[in-house]
Amino acid sequence: MERGLKANTSKKRTYSLFRQGCMYYQALPNMPEARLRPLIERFAQLVCEQLVFREAFGLL
Template sequence: MERYLKANTSKKRTYSLFRQGCMYYKALPMMREAELRPLMERFAQLVREQLVFREAFGLI
């Protein structure tokens, strides 16, 4: 998904990861499910991998 945020002439990242996250968050309400589902599944996987979140949300 990062390729959609880059200028087509640039080979490297043009926005910081924080800025990319802000852009994705802003786009969530209008995002098609085909794009939204992989993004949310990956986010859920990353959250589950973090011990602090497992301890905090483990009961949920």
């Protein structure tokens, strides 16, 4: 997904991972379903892998 954030002539990352996250977060309300679903599914997977979140939100 990083390809959409950088110039196609650049061979390395042009934005930090934090900056990329901020850009994706800002784009969420207008993002098409096809691009939004993989982002949300991966985020949910990463959150579920963290013990602290499983304990805090396990009942939900």
